[in-house]
Amino acid sequence: MRAVSQKSFGGPSVLELVEAERPVPRSGEVLVRVHASAINPVDAAVRSGAFPLIGQPPFVLGWDVSGVVEEAGPGARYRVGEEVYGMPFFPRQAGGYAEYVAAPSRQFARKPANLDHVHAAALPLAALTAWQGLVDLAGIGEGDRVVVHRAAGGVGHLAVQIAKARGAHVTALASAAREEFVRGLGADEVIDSRAVDFTSVLSGVDVVFDSNAEGERSLSVLREGGTLVSILQHGDRELIAKVEASGRRFAGVSVEPDYASLEAIAALVDEGRIRPYVSEVLPLAEAAKAHELIESGRTQGKIVLTV
Incomplete structure (x- = not known):
């Protein structure tokens, strides 16, 4: 072959x-x-x-x-x-x-x-990463406020759609050039990640989905008891300790094969809710x-x- x-x-x-x-x-x-x-x-x-x-x-x-x-x-x-x-x-x-x-x-x-x-x-890899972080670990549901870093990227654009399919209110961080694309995915708000410091305009968030190694900065926008989902810093013990000391939850994603989640993702695709x-x-x-x-x-x- x-x-x-x-x-x-x-x-x-x-x-x-x-x-x-x-x-x-x-x-x-x-x-x-x-x-x-x-x-x-x-x-x-x-x-x-x-x-x-x-x-x-x-x-x-x-x-x-x-x-x-x-x-x-x-x-x-x-x-x-x-x-x-x-x-x-x-x-x-x-x-x-x-x-x-x-x-x-x-x-x-x-x-x-x-x-x-x-x-x-x-x-598979991108959608499973988003699903295992947002659904399996953070347990997002109807009305949750979710922030997605790098929302136009391979993982981010699927995280936005999965969060919306679960009934969340999604704030997407992306460049101004990608705003139309990200809004088309269903994002409720888009913040220009290059021009605006997200920590100055966000607060009281339930879940931050971080695919940009912005874990420590993201802490300030989470409500007490909120969850930081990290896909790049999942083994950072210092960050984990800071999250837990602040009264927030840390959820590190190390993606793994999972046919049950792939089946759930496929069902949402066939319903027209993920693309x-x-x-x-x-x-x-x-x-x-x-x-x-x-x-x-x-x-x-x-x-x-x-x-």
Whole structure:
């Protein structure tokens, strides 16, 4: 099969298209013929060596996949021919930048019927991060006041929609250039994160969803008993101590595969309440270009590779 691998840490140019051995599914696993695989900021951090999550190269990056079951091992949840999507094995190597991925069937869910593979692949890691933070950990519900940092980004634009689907009042932090986009996601308020200090205009918030390492500054806008959800500082003991000392709750998100949450997300997609935004679609062979784009810091929504 074709796959994008790397022999060393480095810039996007270390990514190269190679021939690799096709995986074989074990009991309870499925072999998925990948149609699309999304790029996430963590991919670039692992590639460069800044975040050596899966050890030393060589390895194949990629966790977000959408495709069709090609083979099903004994006891697998799906049959050959079913369309599935998921984020297998994270934070271990999954090898999503490839034509085939084999993984436990319970790490996949049936693809949302209303999405093609490109848009389905854009969901798993980002949507699960938002869901596990906002729903599982913070337990947001009707009328809660929620602030979302980097609301136009890959995780942020889904966090806005998930919060709205749960009945929350959402304040989105984004640049002025992204205001129309973020309001289109359902945000009730948008604050220009480049021109306005959010700590000077917000207070009494129930939940802050922080994907921008703004945990300490976000404390001041939370009500007593409110929850800080952090996806970048989830292991920061000093921050955790400050949050708890202030009478607030800390919820650190380290995203993990979860087919039940993927099914709940797919249901909201098919109801028209969540829609992933894909800014760029590139062929597998142009993975290096996709990494250049994700590292630019100007990405709106997600970047997806077609396989």
